Amino acid sequence: MKFRDALLWPLSVPYEVVARLHARAYRSGFFPQRKLDAFVISVGNLTVGGTGKTPMVLWIAQRLVAEGKPVGILTRGYRGEPSSSNAPAFADAGSLDTASDDSTSDEVQLLKSRLGNSAAFGVGPDRFANGANLVVRGVKYFVLDDGFQHRRLARDVDVVLIDATNPFGGGHLLPAGRLREPRSALARADIIVITRGDHSPAVEAAIRQDSAAPIFYARTQLESVHRLEDGSAVDQADLRSQKLFAFCGIGNPRAFLDDLRQWGFQFVGHKSFPDHHRYTPADAFAIESEARNSGATALICTEKDVFNLLDVRWDSPPVYFCRISLQIDHGDEFWAAIKSHSPSFDASHPPPLT
Numbered sequence: 001m002k003f004r005d006a007l008l009w010p011l012s013v014p015y016e017v018v019a020r021l022h023a024r025a026y027r028s029g030f031f032p033q034r035k036l037d038a039f040v041i042s043v044g045n046l047t048v049g050g051t052g053k054t055p056m057v058l059w060i061a062q063r064l065v066a067e068g069k070p071v072g073i074l075t076r077g078y079r080g081e082p083s084s085s086n087a088p089a090f091a092d093a094g095s096l097d098t099a100s101d102d103s104t105s106d107e108v109q110l111l112k113s114r115l116g117n118s119a120a121f122g123v124g125p126d127r128f129a130n131g132a133n134l135v136v137r138g139v140k141y142f143v144l145d146d147g148f149q150h151r152r153l154a155r156d157v158d159v160v161l162i163d164a165t166n167p168f169g170g171g172h173l174l175p176a177g178r179l180r181e182p183r184s185a186l187a188r189a190d191i192i193v194i195t196r197g198d199h200s201p202a203v204e205a206a207i208r209q210d211s212a213a214p215i216f217y218a219r220t221q222l223e224s225v226h227r228l229e230d231g232s233a234v235d236q237a238d239l240r241s242q243k244l245f246a247f248c249g250i251g252n253p254r255a256f257l258d259d260l261r262q263w264g265f266q267f268v269g270h271k272s273f274p275d276h277h278r279y280t281p282a283d284a285f286a287i288e289s290e291a292r293n294s295g296a297t298a299l300i301c302t303e304k305d306v307f308n309l310l311d312v313r314w315d316s317p318p319v320y321f322c323r324i325s326l327q328i329d330h331g332d333e334f335w336a337a338i339k340s341h342s343p344s345f346d347a348s349h350p351p352p353l354t
Contacts, residue, residue: 011175012173012175012177015174016173019180019181019182020182022151023151026151033152033153034128034153036128036132036154037135037140038072038131038140038141039140039141040074040131040153040154040156041060041141041142041143041144041155041156041157041338042155042157043056043057043060043147043159044144044146044148044149044150044158044159044160044161045146045161045162046160046168046169046179046181046185046186047162047163047166047167047168047178047179047180048169048174048178048180048251049163049166049169049178049251049252049275050251050252051252052193052218053146053161054107054110054111054304055324055326056159056218056326057145058111058114058115058325059326059328060143060159061073061115061143062115063335064141065115065118065119070138070140070141071139071141072121072122072139072143073111073115073120073122073142073145074127074130074144074145074147074153075105075107075111075122075127075145075146076123076125076127077103077105077107077123078105078107078146078276103121105123106304106305106308107145107276108123109307110304120137120139122134127144127147127150127152128153148160148185148188156341156342157190157191157341158188158190158191159190159338160189160193161192161193161194161195161218162192162203163194163195163196163255164194164195164200165196165197165254165258166178167194168183168206183206184210186207187210187211189213190213190337190341191214191216191334191337192207193328193334194216195217195219195220196219196220196255197217197219198217199217216328216334216337217328217329218326218329219326219327220255220324220325220326220327221324221326221327222259222263222322223325224236224322224323225300225320225321225322225323226320227319227320228301228306228309228318228319228321236263239265239300242266242297242298243266243267243295243297244260244265244266244296244297244298244299244300245267245268245269245290245291245296245298245299246260246267246269246270246271247270247271247273247287247299247301248272248273248301248304248305249272249274249304249305250275250302250304250305253272256302259322260322265300267296268295269293269294276308278308279305281311281312281313283312284313284314287299288314288316288317291317297317298317298318298319298320299314299319300320300321301319301321301322302321302322302324303321303322303323303324306321
């Protein structure tokens with residue numbers, strides 16, 4: 001344990017007590033869950049930081065859309081504020097015209113830019129109320145974003161993601177470690193997905209101490225690279241010949257750097273910011289200064305960062321962003337495992353929303 005974590009460890013003890021009491025209250029029924037008249041797929045994790053939740057939410061939503069299901073996304077919209085329109089024009093964002101789905105949250109805007117009008121959004125802390133409003137409008141299938149700890153809303157399937165590179169956040173609960181709940185909470189998981197890996201027997205063995213849920217593997221794959229200025233796609237081969245300066249404000253910045261290496265890009269420097277960071281002109285100046293000093297010929301960031309760069313203007317060099325998707329090993333089996341939790345999953349449903 002690091003010195004800083006050792007100092008914080010005493011604070012983790014009351015945190016764990018509260019987390020265990022909270023879980024017990026739901027198990028006993030003292031805290032009741034509220035059930036939507038719909039099929040709810042929760043996507044969550046055991047630790048803070050990025051484990052790939054947003055790509056997984058997108059993967060599941062796109063699969064539902066492909067099967068013609070009326071889909072809703074329920075999300076808190078972390079650090080978002082109500083806004084009528086703030087997505088970059090090139091993102092081709094679209095959403096149903098409801099008061100609850102307008103948000104400046106980077107994750108919400110990213111999902112909306114990918115899904116457009118094919119999914120409805122309920123954004124805010126009261127996931128049940130937002131879901132109930134969408135049920136009235138015909139939504140019968142929901143993806144609950146970051147839902148593992150949001151016990152108030154009942155779900156049909158709990159999908160839990162675990163990062164192979166740092167599966168249990170140092171083994172300690174917040175604030176000394178990165179665990180949001182004790183590892184024993186994995187007993188609630190219906191399906192576990194190990195991200196950023198394709199074979200982790202040690203992680204599997206640790207999981208099996210607390211859960212018998214089926215385990216799948218997933219990793220990010222690069223779809224395309226785009227210019228920030230206008231969203232146009234660029235030739236990846238040309239970009240691989242450049243010296244890049246990487247920057248990001250995501251939960252796991254190391255994962256972005258590892259992905260860039262794996263995709264064959266060379267970067268000569270990098271700078272990270274807190275998750276969901278809203279960039280300022282001063283941030284852009286600092287990034288450009290460090291990029292020039294490192295000899296970079298271009299800047300590169302994540303797609304999520306795009307929605308936090310709206311108030312920033314760049315002088316030079318050019319800025320690019322990566323668009324990624326999730327590749328799930330045995331994806332059809334994973335999807336069948338989700339569907340197995342609802343005998344009526346393939347039954348008839350109301351027509352799609354209009």
